[in-house]
Amino acid sequence: MDHLIIAPILIPAFAGMLLLLEVRERLWLRRATGLIATLALVPVTLMLFQRAFAGEITVYDLGNWPAPFGIVLVLDRLSALMLLLTSLLAVPALLYASQGDDRIGANFQALFQLQLMGINGAFLTGDLFNLFVFFEVLLIASYGLALHGRGPARVGAGIHYVVLNLIGSALFLIALALIYGTTGTLNMADFAVKVNQLDGQARTLAEVAGLMLWIVFGLKAALFPLYFWLPATYANASAGVAALFAVMTKVGIYAIARVYGLAFGAGELAGLGRNALWVVALVTLVLAALGALSARRLGEQIAYLVVMSVGTLVAGVAWGTPAAFGASLYYLIHSTLVCGGLFLLADLIGRGRGDLGDRIMAGPVPAGRGGLAPLFFIGAVAVVGLPPLSGFFGKVALMQAVPAPLYWALLLSAGLVALVGLSRSGSTLFWRATGEADAPRLDYWRLFAAALLLAAAPAMAVWGGPLLAISDATAGQWADPSQYINAVLNTAGGGG
Amino acid sequence: MEAMIAIVIAVMVGTGVYLVLRARTFPVILGITLLSYGVNVFVFVSGRLKLDQVAVVGVSDSPTDPLPQALVLTAIVIGFAMTAFLVVLALRGQGELKSDHVDGRRDEEID
Numbered sequence: 238m239d240h241l242i243i244a245p246i247l248i249p250a251f252a253g254m255l256l257l258l259e260v261r262e263r264l265w266l267r268r269a270t271g272l273i274a275t276l277a278l279v280p281v282t283l284m285l286f287q288r289a290f291a292g293e294i295t296v297y298d299l300g301n302w303p304a305p306f307g308i309v310l311v312l313d314r315l316s317a318l319m320l321l322l323t324s325l326l327a328v329p330a331l332l333y334a335s336q337g338d339d340r341i342g343a344n345f346q347a348l349f350q351l352q353l354m355g356i357n358g359a360f361l362t363g364d365l366f367n368l369f370v371f372f373e374v375l376l377i378a379s380y381g382l383a384l385h386g387r388g389p390a391r392v393g394a395g396i397h398y399v400v401l402n403l404i405g406s407a408l409f410l411i412a413l414a415l416i417y418g419t420t421g422t423l424n425m426a427d428f429a430v431k432v433n434q435l436d437g438q439a440r441t442l443a444e445v446a447g448l449m450l451w452i453v454f455g456l457k458a459a460l461f462p463l464y465f466w467l468p469a470t471y472a473n474a475s476a477g478v479a480a481l482f483a484v485m486t487k488v489g490i491y492a493i494a495r496v497y498g499l500a501f502g503a504g505e506l507a508g509l510g511r512n513a514l515w516v517v518a519l520v521t522l523v524l525a526a527l528g529a530l531s532a533r534r535l536g537e538q539i540a541y542l543v544v545m546s547v548g549t550l551v552a553g554v555a556w557g558t559p560a561a562f563g564a565s566l567y568y569l570i571h572s573t574l575v576c577g578g579l580f581l582l583a584d585l586i587g588r589g590r591g592d593l594g595d596r597i598m599a600g601p602v603p604a605g606r607g608g609l610a611p612l613f614f615i616g617a618v619a620v621v622g623l624p625p626l627s628g629f630f631g632k633v634a635l636m637q638a639v640p641a642p643l644y645w646a647l648l649l650s651a652g653l654v655a656l657v658g659l660s661r662s663g664s665t666l667f668w669r670a671t672g673e674a675d676a677p678r679l680d681y682w683r684l685f686a687a688a689l690l691l692a693a694a695p696a697m698a699v700w701g702g703p704l705l706a707i708s709d710a711t712a713g714q715w716a717d718p719s720q721y722i723n724a725v726l727n728t729a730g731g732g733g
Numbered sequence: 734m735e736a737m738i739a740i741v742i743a744v745m746v747g748t749g750v751y752l753v754l755r756a757r758t759f760p761v762i763l764g765i766t767l768l769s770y771g772v773n774v775f776v777f778v779s780g781r782l783k784l785d786q787v788a789v790v791g792v793s794d795s796p797t798d799p800l801p802q803a804l805v806l807t808a809i810v811i812g813f814a815m816t817a818f819l820v821v822l823a824l825r826g827q828g829e830l831k832s833d834h835v836d837g838r839r840d841e842e843i844d
Binding site: 366370373377380384388389392393395396397399400403404406407410411413414415417418 | 753758761765768769772773775776778779780781800801804807808811812814815816818819822823825826829830835836837
């Protein structure tokens, strides 16, 4: 059996441990270790992506215990796509953070690697309890990263974030205990089979467990009414971390899509909680747009745009058709990369304005305005969904796939409201600015990292056709859970 | 036996929820601890209750389910680490925000 599938977990795990040993070494050595490990993920995930898109579902039995008794890692198109997206986001985010943000605390680089390990593990695992463990790995690393550096605002936002997630973990465990108590399995594929054979009280309990899973994943994805922690946490985290966190909400969406597609897409419990997800997603969309309009800092505004993309996406997932899910995947890639780039850009603008930071009020001309303003324009056009960039194609594809008048109306008006908010910040920050800022010159490496992420917007527009074909193929496989279930439950042996 | 375990879980979770909703960090931490105790016992009994049986197949006629014991061990370790982290974070909040209120508010701001 081929061991490449476990590399996206092992590379950051070993790099993280090595970085813990290097904590007293020179900074450049730590940076080199972190950057090399992160860069190494790109070719690995690209190879896994190629393999998954040949249509094959790879199953890896950890410790050579066959499913459903042991824990399995499963690589299908959806997880391969998410892995590739994570590594593409992580490289610029780490490049940006390595320009000075990692100086504040000794363990920044190690935490960054462990965070990547948690995210990759959550995308690969085929076991619900293992998903819980990887969630905890990525969460505890994210606590460290969010609090990285000092400051009362970060600590205050951090307490809310940690307490909420601990309560979320407790709910997750209750749901897992109910699932194990009723179906006797925690393997996702086996659960998908057994849950349809239940009846009577056991079935009610399994329904309760499924609905509790939506709450837990909704908290991770930042759905209404569980998104209030996100703007404060993201806006107060350092920029490279906030950019990486752009994929964290997508872990929640991935988990919803995975469990939904496997267990609740068809069969006895089809569409469990689907209407609730739909309503909640639309409410999230509207409230996040209003939040983006009322934000007083650029970082906070972008955090609300992340929440807005979550609402857009979960509505697409809840609609449930393969076409809607395919369009959501395209929009997911777009919004992750562009929002990550915007977080980096907001930090750069804030640095260039001295004490004023990224507050949306007239002030000095940001240092390096000539480079920042065009990038901000590109990012804003893309994230709002104006032609000719990626957000436009994503929204068109979503609207074609989800022919619900309410969705169209809310999606378009939320886009308009976000456009008003972003025009106001752009004109305040760049046009109403007078005088020189007492700030250091623009760091070109940082600008390069932000530009790298924002380049996704034109690139995804140019290669929109192939990318939509890829996301549609992914959605096709997602909509047919029998492929996944057969691959997991029928594997015969193999080396572990 | 089942009733007693159920009551124990209910009391721990109920107390935990009440304490989590308090406004100071110390009761919140106690609440989360109690909540995770309750949840851990709940995970433990998801393999059904059996008296005087070992969790080894072949030694006993009807062995008790070993998997929830492994799961609860993992959950305890993770919960313990998270609680320790939260305690440190709350202490740092006390130092930096000069308040043990969960929103970092000063005493004079609270009615």
